[in-house]
Amino acid sequence: MVSIHCLNCGRVFDTGAYYNTTNELMPVRCVNCGSLMLIQLKDGYVTSQKPYIPFEIKLQKAKVPPDILSDFEEATTCLGMRCLRASVVMARRALQNACTQIGANPKDELIKQIKWLFDNNKINDRVYNQATTVRQFGNYGAHPQDDGLDKFLDDEAEDIVRICERILRDLFH
Numbered sequence: 001m002v003s004i005h006c007l008n009c010g011r012v013f014d015t016g017a018y019y020n021t022t023n024e025l026m027p028v029r030c031v032n033c034g035s036l037m038l039i040q041l042k043d044g045y046v047t048s049q050k051p052y053i054p055f056e057i058k059l060q061k062a063k064v065p066p067d068i069l070s071d072f073e074e075a076t077t078c079l080g081m082r083c084l085r086a087s088v089v090m091a092r093r094a095l096q097n098a099c100t101q102i103g104a105n106p107k108d109e110l111i112k113q114i115k116w117l118f119d120n121n122k123i124n125d126r127v128y129n130q131a132t133t134v135r136q137f138g139n140y141g142a143h144p145q146d147d148g149l150d151k152f153l154d155d156e157a158e159d160i161v162r163i164c165e166r167i168l169r170d171l172f173h
């Protein structure tokens, strides 16, 4: 059992985890106040601890098709957990699904679908210009090794999720 000092309420609680062989950040929830945080363990000791940063969703949830909303919400959860690649994958999936439901060609790559949205007045030029700066919307192929995420910068994930949300807000309001 590993004791964790809660970053929110300051009380100590025990987690069932002993070791984290992958040495990745993992989520734990304080049993006293319920707040989430991310910890890293080595040999039964906490080596790092960060607060979970919730992403405030500004979509009108009731207007967004449920399958798209659930992918987008997963993207934001992954972002809060610092699972950044997973976050980008889910954000792209939500966006691609939205594009095709609105009428873009499902065989086009995402960046072309976004251009289709702009050409058909579904999104404004400001959002379109922001989207075109996102490499992760364009340069990935059909195979996992072509997903563009190996040379991926950490701070890109949040930009991608935010632009994805802006487009979804324009499409479903």
Ligand SMILES: [Zn+2]
Pocket: 006, 007, 008, 009, 010, 011, 030, 031, 032, 033, 034, 035
């Ligand atoms: Zn707490």
